Amino acid sequence: MSGADDIEVDPRRVRSRTRLLDAATALLKSGGLEAVTVESVTRLSKVAKTTLYRHFDNALQLRAAAIERLLPPVVATPEPGPLRERLICLLERQADAIRDAPMQVSTLAWLATGSDRVDAQTPALTSLSQRLIEQYRVPFDLVLDTPEARAQLGDFDIMFVLSQLVGPLVFTKLIGLGAPTPEYCARIVDDFLAARAVSHPVS
Template sequence: MHSPTDPRRARSRSKLLDAAASLLVSGGAAAVTVDAVTRLSGVARTTLYRNFPSTDSLIAAAFRRLLPTPDPPPADIPVREQLLHLCTSMTRLIQEAPLQQSMLGWLAMGRGASDDDEVGQLRRGVVDSYAEPLHAVLTAAESDGTLTPGDRDLAVAQLAGPVVLARMIGLRPYSAADVETLVDDFLRGRLTGAGAAGADS
């Protein structure tokens, strides 16, 4: 029996994920079948099931591998510029990556997942990629007195949620001006007196 760190098992898993990711890119989640993945990867069906207990688990792991990451903003610019940088990067990824719409739609199905489940890891990957950079900017701005403290998860929903919703239901893409409006509307409710003075200078 192979250990979880066995290089042969790692190679097999990597081949399976490469095949599943390729199928996702070319045909969406419906294209990721056990037959298609084993044929493309050259890995046996029994090995697939040793690595992934279900097709959902395999699809989630492949989505996670393909998850794009927003560009982090420079830390030495004002909070408005940091948020514009980050929100512009997230908007571009959400609107331009072909997988993003189907991935976010699939996640929105509300399926429960444990922490050890590939679906749970995918959900955490989304949080790590999108929420954590915003949390970092907001934490720093709250610490230096630029922003009043607030619910950071709600802030993520306020800044990224409209773009995700527009993409998922087929509204027009967000423009640079739209992103600027999102950021300014958010900051209007969160800037302290000192932060507002700094933004006006």
């Protein structure tokens, strides 16, 4: 039986892991990444250090798990349909997820996995950063990696497209302009499609 299976079937391990992550998350929110240490987490959670090491190899792995807890969930992929409608639906769902995530928490979590934080010396954060990018782009891949989308948009860099579509939603949140409306999401999509139509006219 794997370690993951052990955690799932043993209620004591589930409880201890939850207490450790509760403590790590609280420390991350109140004191930043450096506040999440093995000593501080075990002291706050009242879980023994030996138990902590049964769940996490080191403090970096613990920090990565706490960060992942704070981020908005991955949104569901829209049902099949016209590209414009699917993109608008996707942006509306993404806007809701960004709106519901506390600003301070989300910013802290994203900054903790930024490019200046992840390198060969921080494999846990590097792995987390890569995994988050892969997870968050999945619904966009499923909408954009279709024959219709390729015919309409031509060749494109998915990460650049994500910055064009999701970037305005994040910027709106960061500067405190309020939650994007469905009309705002539709305008982002229409502007994006119009720009692509100019650079890649459909024959």
